[in-house]
Amino acid sequence: KNQVEQSPQSLIILEGKNCTLQCNYTVSPFSNLRWYKQDTGRGPVSLTIMTFSENTKSNGRYTATLDADTKQSSLHITASQLSDSASYICVVSRTGGDDMRFGAGTRLTVKP
Amino acid sequence: NAGVMQNPRHLVRRRGQEARLRCSPMKGHSHVYWYRQLPEEGLKFMVYLQKENIIDESGMPKERFSAEFPKEGPSILRIQQVVRGDSAAYFCASSPSTDTQYFGPGTRLTVL
Numbered sequence: 066k067n068q069v070e071q072s073p074q075s076l077i078i079l080e081g082k083n084c085t086l087q088c089n090y091t092v093s094p095f096s097n098l099r100w101y102k103q104d105t106g107r108g109p110v111s112l113t114i115m116t117f118s119e120n121t122k123s124n125g126r127y128t129a130t131l132d133a134d135t136k137q138s139s140l141h142i143t144a145s146q147l148s149d150s151a152s153y154i155c156v157v158s159r160t161g162g163d164d165m166r167f168g169a170g171t172r173l174t175v176k177p
Numbered sequence: 178n179a180g181v182m183q184n185p186r187h188l189v190r191r192r193g194q195e196a197r198l199r200c201s202p203m204k205g206h207s208h209v210y211w212y213r214q215l216p217e218e219g220l221k222f223m224v225y226l227q228k229e230n231i232i233d234e235s236g237m238p239k240e241r242f243s244a245e246f247p248k249e250g251p252s253i254l255r256i257q258q259v260v261r262g263d264s265a266a267y268f269c270a271s272s273p274s275t276d277t278q279y280f281g282p283g284t285r286l287t288v289l
Contacts, residue, residue, distance in 0.1 A: 101220065103278070109212075109220050109222065111220070152278065154278070156220070165214070165266070165268075165283065167268075167270075167279075167280035169279060170278065
């Protein structure tokens, strides 16, 4: 069973709308959690990285939250743009940073 | 349905030797991506392949590194004449199309 579960698997929204992607994990001991954006056919680009003590981190229109107690993270995208269409991958690292567990990703499509 | 398989999980090489990393994609997946993660850094895209074709190798170092995805068998990432700076975790991901990628457990390369 994958230790990082993402939902939904895919999502379609209209341009300008907000959306929230979810990531639940069972990885332990926890080191950090990253959200990546990956455009079709391209390598992933890191959006945020959060450690145990951080609850919220923003990067432009992207805001990630982390609840280390419930082992849940979310990525909120505000005022979506067509260029936000991509896969969003949640990656959780164990202590030491070398041992990573990847979620399967959420495929977001933003339509005009 | 087995997930993405990578072997070996750990590989130790001395400077100047060759390292061969293998990736068996999920059944039915014809797209393979290779990534490198250096200590304390995020994922770095290296190369994107489809069966027998290199689609995007923009992240691959120009020398010593090569990748292939033959018609039969796993994808191979080859590093010739390894140096200490090549020590990293190398991740492979596969996809049935240009959609969501499924990551393997990674190969940890240590160059002595």
